[in-house]
Amino acid sequence: MKIALIQMACSPNPSENVDQAVSHIEKAARGEAQLLCLPELFRSQYFCQREDAALFDLAESIPGPTTEVLGKIAKEKNVTILASLFERRAAGVYHNSLVVMNERGEIASLYRKMHIPDDPAYYEKFYFTPGDKGFQAINTSHATIGPLICWDQWYPEAARLTALHGAEVLVYPTAIGWYPPEKAQDGAAQRDAWVTIQRSHAIANGVFVVAVNRVGHEIQSEGGDGIEFWGSSFVCDPFGVILAQASVEKEEVLFVDIDLKRIEETRRNWPFLRDRRIDAYGGITQRYIDDAT
Numbered sequence: 001m002k003i004a005l006i007q008m009a010c011s012p013n014p015s016e017n018v019d020q021a022v023s024h025i026e027k028a029a030r031g032e033a034q035l036l037c038l039p040e041l042f043r044s045q046y047f048c049q050r051e052d053a054a055l056f057d058l059a060e061s062i063p064g065p066t067t068e069v070l071g072k073i074a075k076e077k078n079v080t081i082l083a084s085l086f087e088r089r090a091a092g093v094y095h096n097s098l099v100v101m102n103e104r105g106e107i108a109s110l111y112r113k114m115h116i117p118d119d120p121a122y123y124e125k126f127y128f129t130p131g132d133k134g135f136q137a138i139n140t141s142h143a144t145i146g147p148l149i150c151w152d153q154w155y156p157e158a159a160r161l162t163a164l165h166g167a168e169v170l171v172y173p174t175a176i177g178w179y180p181p182e183k184a185q186d187g188a189a190q191r192d193a194w195v196t197i198q199r200s201h202a203i204a205n206g207v208f209v210v211a212v213n214r215v216g217h218e219i220q221s222e223g224g225d226g227i228e229f230w231g232s233s234f235v236c237d238p239f240g241v242i243l244a245q246a247s248v249e250k251e252e253v254l255f256v257d258i259d260l261k262r263i264e265e266t267r268r269n270w271p272f273l274r275d276r277r278i279d280a281y282g283g284i285t286q287r288y289i290d291d292a293t
Contacts, residue, residue, distance in 0.1 A: 001035060001260070002256070002257050003256045003257075003258060004035070005211075005233045006253055007212065007213060009215050010045050010046070010216065014044050014058065017044065021070075022070075025070075026077065028079070028255075033079065033255060035142060036082070039174060040173040041086055046229075048126070049121045049123070049226070056088075056094060059086040059094050061087070062085060062099060062110060066085055074102065080141065082099070082145070082147060084173040085097055089129075094127055094128055096127075100140070102141070110133065111131065111149070113130075113149040113150070113152060114131040114134075114135070115152050115158065116128050116151065120179070135161040143168045143260055145167060146169065146170040148171065149174075150173065156201065159204070160204070163205035168208065169207060170205075170210065172198065172210065174212060174233075176194060176213060176230065178230060179227065180217075181225060198211050199236050200240065202240045203239055204272055205272070206266045206272065208238060213233050215249055215251060217229070233246040235258065239270070
């Protein structure tokens with residue numbers, strides 16, 4: 001199957017971003033991609049850099065205006081689209097959600113981000129209620145997809161449970177970058193850690209991993225240093241080999257061909273799922289194990 005990773009910069013105008021996404025989707029379809037993924041919260045700039053109740057107005061219902069647009073283009077181009085949206089579920093209940101639009105233009109699945117960060121410039125706990133739909137594996141026409149979102153990518157438990165549901169491809173729409181004052185000293189290590197943890201999920205579970213980031217330096221209207229999103233969208237195979245990777249600073253549609261038979265080949269030789277000691281993992285559900293008590 002062919003995957004298209006849509007690495008894009010986002011403007012302050014949601015309508016412009018949706019139009020730009022549609023243009024990229026059309027390009028991906030012309031390149032015969034079958035599965036297309038947009039970056040996290042592509043409809044706006046990354047608003048979680050500050051806490052501002054007025055920004056809840058960016059949210060929309062699912063189904064809603066953006067899924068209507070994406071559903072139409074998915075049906076027209078006969079493609080599957082994964083899109084992260086700011087979901088208004090009810091008054092005061094909002095999620096960072098990922099919709100899977102199938103080739104019929106329908107919502108095949110809705111995943112809500114499970115792990116919500118709360119760090120300087122990433123104040124997501126102010127905006128998002130943690131997901132309540134659990135980890136999923138979604139059957140599409142070409143592969144079984146495991147939808148996850150950004151901060152989820154740092155947790156091996158999320159990758160493992162999604163893989164155990166039968167996912168063949170873990171997909172992480174992402175909005176991650178450098179805090180400019182830290183870039184010179186820590187930037188290379190931060191980006192390398194981001195790539196390494198996701199490659200490890202591929203290896204440990206024998207699955208493909210797709211990470212789709214945005215690009216651009218986004219500074220809030222109040223000023224400050226902003227975030228310099230580092231792009232670098234990539235796909236790795238079930239043994240962590242990077243098959244293709246996008247640039248750090250450019251918008252692009254990255255095409256990657258993957259062969260799902262690689263999963264069977266890898267797991268036969270590296271049977272990590274077979275050798276798991278499921279009888280000994282009870283402690284994983286605890287926050288921390290203090291043997292002294």
